[in-house]
Amino acid sequence: xxxxxxxxxxxxxxxxxxxxxxxxxxxxxxxxxxxxxxxxxxxxxxxxxxxxxxxxxxxxxxxxxxxxxxxxxxxxxxxxxxxxxxxxxxxxxxxxxxxxxxxxxxxxxxxxxxxxxxxxxxxxxxxxxxxxxxxxxxxxxxxxxxxxxxxxxxxxxxxxxxxxxxxxxxxxxxxxxxxxxxxxxxxxxxxxxxxxxxxxxxxxxxxxxxxxxxxxxxxxxxxxxxxxxxxxxxxxxxxxxxxxxxxxxxxxxxxxxxxxxxxxxxxxxxxxxxxxxxxxxxxxxxxxxxxxxxxxxxxxxxxxxxxxxxxxxxxxxxxxxxxxxxxxxxxxxxxxxxxxxxxxxxxxxxxxxxxxxxxxxxxxxxxxxxxxxxxxxxxxxxxxxxxxxxxxxxxxxxxxxxxxxxxxxxxxxxxxxxxxxxxxxxxxxxxxxxxxxxxxxxxxxxxxxxxxxxxxxxxxxxxxxxxxxxxxxxxxxxxxxxxxxxxxxxxxxxxxxxxxxxxxxxxxxxxxxxxxxxxxxxxxxxxxxxxxxxxx
Numbered sequence: 001x002x003x004x005x006x007x008x009x010x011x012x013x014x015x016x017x018x019x020x021x022x023x024x025x026x027x028x029x030x031x032x033x034x035x036x037x038x039x040x041x042x043x044x045x046x047x048x049x050x051x052x053x054x055x056x057x058x059x060x061x062x063x064x065x066x067x068x069x070x071x072x073x074x075x076x077x078x079x080x081x082x083x084x085x086x087x088x089x090x091x092x093x094x095x096x097x098x099x100x101x102x103x104x105x106x107x108x109x110x111x112x113x114x115x116x117x118x119x120x121x122x123x124x125x126x127x128x129x130x131x132x133x134x135x136x137x138x139x140x141x142x143x144x145x146x147x148x149x150x151x152x153x154x155x156x157x158x159x160x161x162x163x164x165x166x167x168x169x170x171x172x173x174x175x176x177x178x179x180x181x182x183x184x185x186x187x188x189x190x191x192x193x194x195x196x197x198x199x200x201x202x203x204x205x206x207x208x209x210x211x212x213x214x215x216x217x218x219x220x221x222x223x224x225x226x227x228x229x230x231x232x233x234x235x236x237x238x239x240x241x242x243x244x245x246x247x248x249x250x251x252x253x254x255x256x257x258x259x260x261x262x263x264x265x266x267x268x269x270x271x272x273x274x275x276x277x278x279x280x281x282x283x284x285x286x287x288x289x290x291x292x293x294x295x296x297x298x299x300x301x302x303x304x305x306x307x308x309x310x311x312x313x314x315x316x317x318x319x320x321x322x323x324x325x326x327x328x329x330x331x332x333x334x335x336x337x338x339x340x341x342x343x344x345x346x347x348x349x350x351x352x353x354x355x356x357x358x359x360x361x362x363x364x365x366x367x368x369x370x371x372x373x374x375x376x377x378x379x380x381x382x383x384x385x386x387x388x389x390x391x392x393x394x395x396x397x398x399x400x401x402x403x404x405x406x407x408x409x410x411x412x413x414x415x416x417x418x419x420x421x422x423x424x425x426x427x428x429x430x431x432x433x434x435x436x437x438x439x440x441x442x443x444x445x446x447x448x449x450x451x452x453x454x455x456x457x458x459x460x461x462x463x464x465x466x467x468x469x470x471x472x473x474x475x476x477x478x479x480x481x482x483x484x485x486x487x488x489x490x491x492x493x494x495x496x497x498x499x500x501x502x503x504x505x506x507x508x509x510x511x512x513x514x515x516x517x518x519x520x521x522x523x524x525x526x527x528x529x530x531x532x533x534x535x536x
Contacts, residue, residue, distance in 0.1 A: 069309025086265025208353025430487025453495030
């Protein structure tokens with residue numbers, strides 16, 4: 001290992017030790033499941049906003065998205081536009097209402113518990129179905145984060161002259177390190193540790209993602225124009241490369257591509273690791289502050305992420321291909337901060353921003369999966385009268401099991417970060433998005449409709465993306481239409497149709513709903529009034 005690599009490694013080690021120490025400190029405050037899984041519903045505005053967005057913007061923000069823009073130009077930025085719209089709608093439409101209603105609906109600690117209480121499912125069917133979906137898709141999502149961490153290590157510390165064998169060996173070592181560190185502080189500290197580390201990681205991400213493209217652009221355009229720099233690096237038509245409606249090869253961006261990329265915004269309504277942050281905020285006043293912080297953060301981060309890909313196309317000395325494009329941010333930092341030890345160490349700190357993006361998402365996914373297994377599967381189906389202690393133990397075991405499975409999924413060094421994220425995002429958005437919206441905003445939504453819609457959304461994504469139905473091709477390969485578009489639409493239609501066809505609620509239930517129309521409860525010494533979830 002070179003001296004430069006040792007310096008960067010020292011920065012990484014210091015950063016990871018800090019994360020583990022935070023997990024240890026936060027572990028002392030976990031007295032029950034609500035503390036471990038929701039931090040006692042006591043998140044402040046900054047922590048809630050930065051944790052929600054940091055857990056959302058995983059390694060794909062600093063690796064997958066810049067790599068796609070690097071290869072294809074601004075035409076790939078429609079994903080960022082869709083995600084921005086989705087973030088704004090989620091914070092302004094869903095956040096406050098979901099927080100309020102999860103408290104009203106039996107003080108629900110998880111999204112499946114909220115569904116169960118919302119629809120009065122005494123048999124726990126919807127709880128078990130939704131928890132199972134979370135376990136499946138979050139395992140894939142966690143694998144994408146682990147893969148991001150492994151690729152970061154392999155890109156930084158492998159010897160390129162030694163070929164693929166050395167890269168693959170370092171990739172596995174990096175995968176082990178990333179999985180172990182994330183597992184340790186999540187296992188110890190729970191939700192509070194995850195959100196505290198997410199706040200730090202979110203701040204690190206924003207500093208890194210802003211500083212690097214600004215410095216690279218200043219150096220690149222010091223004695224030439226940006227268009228000239230692009231042309232010098234093989235971009236034949238720089239104006240088209242910077243056009244939202246043209247691909248990198250000069251072909252027009254298709255309507256299907258634009259629709260598919262914008263549809264990423266629909267996924268937000270069904271992301272458990274983001275929705276649970278809304279549930280944990282300590283007051284509606286803090287929600288209002290959080291949404292402003294979150295929207296500003298996401299505008300800056302998505303814009304900067306796209307700029308990294310564009311600027312690096314002209315800045316990097318060595319050009320990247322499909323196999324290496326996801327390392328574009330890493331290589332830009334390496335080229336910027338080279339020379340003496342001080343610059344290299346600073347570069348190592350910025351590279352920790354990528355590690356922060358990876359860890360902030362993986363820890364959240366592990367914790368939400370653990371809560372689903374513990375609260376919804378174990379207490380919902382296996383042992384309904386389980387004690388707090390045994391339930392918490394099951395949740396921690398689930399963290400370890402999911403991490404191990406995700407580790408093996410991520411073992412392939414050639415796995416695509418964007419591909420793994422895309423699959424999981426579509427699965428959650430299709431299965432949960434329509435159910436969440438209808439549960440909060442449509443009083444006629446029924447249990448049968450919710451379960452049918454949920455199953456339709458999840459199965460549509462699996463069939464669309466994985467089963468070859470058209471001349472040996474999957475429906476995605478044949479149409480290039482993102483499965484989230486189809487899955488979300490079908491799930492919404494099925495939910496509405498089945499709900500309308502379902503039998504009316506019993507008279508007794510209607511009476512109970514009217515009695516609950518205004519519910520008074522106390523939170524931290526303040527009396528709050530909320531409309532009943534089923535009546536407003």
